[in-house]
Amino acid sequence: MANDKKPRVESDASYRVYIWYCKFVDLIWKPQRRLENFSLKEGMAVVDYGCGPGRYTLPIAKLVGPKGKVFAVDIQPLAISTVRKKAARESLTNIEAILVDSYNTGIQSSSIDLVLFVDTLHLIGDCDALFREIHRILKQDGVLFMDPGHVEMSRAREIVEGTGLFTIVECRGDDMLVAPQAHQRGEDSGNTNFVDGAEP
Numbered sequence: 001m002a003n004d005k006k007p008r009v010e011s012d013a014s015y016r017v018y019i020w021y022c023k024f025v026d027l028i029w030k031p032q033r034r035l036e037n038f039s040l041k042e043g044m045a046v047v048d049y050g051c052g053p054g055r056y057t058l059p060i061a062k063l064v065g066p067k068g069k070v071f072a073v074d075i076q077p078l079a080i081s082t083v084r085k086k087a088a089r090e091s092l093t094n095i096e097a098i099l100v101d102s103y104n105t106g107i108q109s110s111s112i113d114l115v116l117f118v119d120t121l122h123l124i125g126d127c128d129a130l131f132r133e134i135h136r137i138l139k140q141d142g143v144l145f146m147d148p149g150h151v152e153m154s155r156a157r158e159i160v161e162g163t164g165l166f167t168i169v170e171c172r173g174d175d176m177l178v179a180p181q182a183h184q185r186g187e188d189s190g191n192t193n194f195v196d197g198a199e200p
Contacts, residue, residue: 034175035060037145037175038114038145038177042063043065045113045114046068046071046114047107047115047134048116049073049105049116050074050117050118050119051073053082054079054087058083058086058090060116061094065094066094068094070095071095071112072095072097074099075099075101080097083095103132109136110139110140112138112142113139113141113142114142115137115142118146119149121151122151131165143179144177145175146160148174148176153171153176157176160176166181167179
């Protein structure tokens with residue numbers, strides 16, 4: 001790419017392999033299990049950043065209900081078309097799939113309760129731009145739920161804390177719960193918390 005700070009787009013061929021891999025893995029380990037790690041409520045606005053083929057997007061859409069909204073954001077056109085087809089097939093009208101070519105989502109500022117960011121950090125060329133955007137769209141009591149995936153947890157913590165925009169609330173296994181620093185209120189928002197005993 002001309003600008004190596006932009007998110008990296010996989011080729012269509014490798015992305016199709018990834019979709020088949022996800023289907024296989026999901027037969028054994030259902031993504032819905034991870035959703036038990038935080039409290040999703042009806043009416044919440046959620047961003048699945050780096051949504052891929054919608055492994056989390058669709059179950060989240062069902063949990064937040066018709067009064068809620070899920071923004072499925074990805075740089076890969078096949079990911080967006082896959083999510084749109086799946087949403088239409090399941091008659092889920094509360095999903096908006098957004099194809100991006102940078103870190104800007106176009107989502108309204110301070111409008112999001114939860115940003116889900118799973119196994120995508122290794123594809124990010126400009127972490128500052130990414131986390132500025134996530135910080136911009138989160139509500140005052142919103143949270144970021146991260147799984148660094150291919151990035152070591154210690155390195156992921158360093159990246160998040162280095163932005164100066166977020167505070168790491170808790171790490172458990174491969175999961176990290178992060179709150180926007182500038183918005184912290186010194187009290188538990190009650191919106192999204194790790195649940196004792198829930199496994200990733």
